[in-house]
Amino acid sequence: MLRLLSFALFLAIxxxxxLFVGGAKLPSPPAVLEVxxxxxxxxxxxxxxxxxxxxxxxxxxxxxxLGSAIGYLMGRVRLADKLGDPWLILLLNLPALVVIVxxxxxxxxxxxxxxxxxxxxxxxxxxxxxxxxxxxxxRSLDEMASVFAMPRWRAFRHVVLPQLAPYIAAAxxxxxxxxxxxxxxxxLLGRPNxxxxxxxxxxxxxxxxxLLAYSLTFAAVVLVIETLLVQPFEARATRWRPRAA
Amino acid sequence: MRLEVEITGKTFRSxxxxxxxxxAPLKFALCPGEVGVLIGPSGCGKSTMLRIILGxxxxxxxxxxxxxxxxxGMVFQEPRLLPWRSVEQNVRLAAPDVTEAxxxxxxxxxxxxxxxxxxxxxxxxGLARRVAxxxxxxxxxxxxxxxxxxxxxxxxxxxxxxxxIATLVASRPVMTLLVTHSxxxxxxxxxxxxxxxxxxxxxxxxxxxxxxRDRRDEAEIAAIKAGLAQRTQGDRTExxxx
Numbered sequence: 177m178l179r180l181l182s183f184a185l186f187l188a189i190x191x192x193x194x195l196f197v198g199g200a201k202l203p204s205p206p207a208v209l210e211v212x213x214x215x216x217x218x219x220x221x222x223x224x225x226x227x228x229x230x231x232x233x234x235x236x237x238x239x240x241x242l243g244s245a246i247g248y249l250m251g252r253v254r255l256a257d258k259l260g261d262p263w264l265i266l267l268l269n270l271p272a273l274v275v276i277v278x279x280x281x282x283x284x285x286x287x288x289x290x291x292x293x294x295x296x297x298x299x300x301x302x303x304x305x306x307x308x309x310x311x312x313x314x315r316s317l318d319e320m321a322s323v324f325a326m327p328r329w330r331a332f333r334h335v336v337l338p339q340l341a342p343y344i345a346a347a348x349x350x351x352x353x354x355x356x357x358x359x360x361x362x363x364l365l366g367r368p369n370x371x372x373x374x375x376x377x378x379x380x381x382x383x384x385x386x387l388l389a390y391s392l393t394f395a396a397v398v399l400v401i402e403t404l405l406v407q408p409f410e411a412r413a414t415r416w417r418p419r420a421a
Numbered sequence: 422m423r424l425e426v427e428i429t430g431k432t433f434r435s436x437x438x439x440x441x442x443x444x445a446p447l448k449f450a451l452c453p454g455e456v457g458v459l460i461g462p463s464g465c466g467k468s469t470m471l472r473i474i475l476g477x478x479x480x481x482x483x484x485x486x487x488x489x490x491x492x493x494g495m496v497f498q499e500p501r502l503l504p505w506r507s508v509e510q511n512v513r514l515a516a517p518d519v520t521e522a523x524x525x526x527x528x529x530x531x532x533x534x535x536x537x538x539x540x541x542x543x544x545x546x547g548l549a550r551r552v553a554x555x556x557x558x559x560x561x562x563x564x565x566x567x568x569x570x571x572x573x574x575x576x577x578x579x580x581x582x583x584x585x586i587a588t589l590v591a592s593r594p595v596m597t598l599l600v601t602h603s604x605x606x607x608x609x610x611x612x613x614x615x616x617x618x619x620x621x622x623x624x625x626x627x628x629x630x631x632x633x634r635d636r637r638d639e640a641e642i643a644a645i646k647a648g649l650a651q652r653t654q655g656d657r658t659e660x661x662x663x
Contacts, residue, residue, distance in 0.1 A: 319477050320501045324515040338505040416505040416540045
């Protein structure tokens, strides 16, 4: 209820601002909705949204699985941490734009280049978070598992993974928001479809209603995924913890 | 099948860079069906010794011979349960082969039936300790190591758990190593008592108790305790004189 009210307030502010600024710079909500419906009925909206979502999914899964594995390794093995740390600092501070442009130059304007570039941008944050999580693992529970001769996989699944789950959830959440932002840049620069491409077109035509129609639909999709996927996972991973009042 | 412990020394390096001896040379052995009790002042190195015996610490001088296939049941000083698994899952994860009948029996004896599906965070320390005991018993161990298992339990429950440990030890040829501060527990449960010195720990006295556990009555227990008290006091005066 409170969420709805807050959303209504947002719409109201937008509408009032649109009246003051004028339709060319800030179109009113109905004008944007009109474009949304037109784009949806032609199918273009879904095509571009689908292309973007596919890229996000692929890059996200790639970066999360690779990043988690590297982060776990760096948290457990000192040598890996020493060897990997300079690379990590470099990657963390490399601007997203540089990675994307380089990827397109080296691998051409291809799908693989775009997805790899997005994944590389997300990778270091996942590594850092999971490394911290691995460092914080409770040694005394490891000892318990070893004394009771738990097989490796069972110990990993029941002793280690639940301790890492909050870190994985944190990495997923911050990673997802990062990937959402970077995917549009990658599409703008070198892809013939996707929300980022459409925003590029809208920019060239100074077509604000179109720009808002695409970005708001995109934001809505992000919101849905966040509430339906990320938050339930987080709640499940931490269900054994006593709730804050 | 025997547990043989022969430690010639163990040093810790402190953060400041200094080294200090935790364990002096010590040697003992334990046979199946026997309960060895380690008694010593706090901080004398008992836990370090247990970690070495359990194979958790290999940075020591000496040798520990454990039957290679021996199943170990361990009750740590803290319960060390998995907070994200229920009581029953905690036991089953350590003892996947435990039968439902055996599990129910254990939970009944330890009065945990009502808490099967609770998470450890919802239990009191006393209850969590009982879960740790259930877990150690459920694996049907060949080597049972108990690090102050009855601390912070009320007398009645501690007494019952002590009987439970005695029953388990009598029913199977299990080697048991018990660490305790309580002379009473030691005399009621132990077959051989090892008195340890302050750090670096060495065995000051090894006292076998000849009477089988199930035939020790209150009078005899009191007599053994009195004998031991005299003895430790004697040691103390001797040391004071020197």
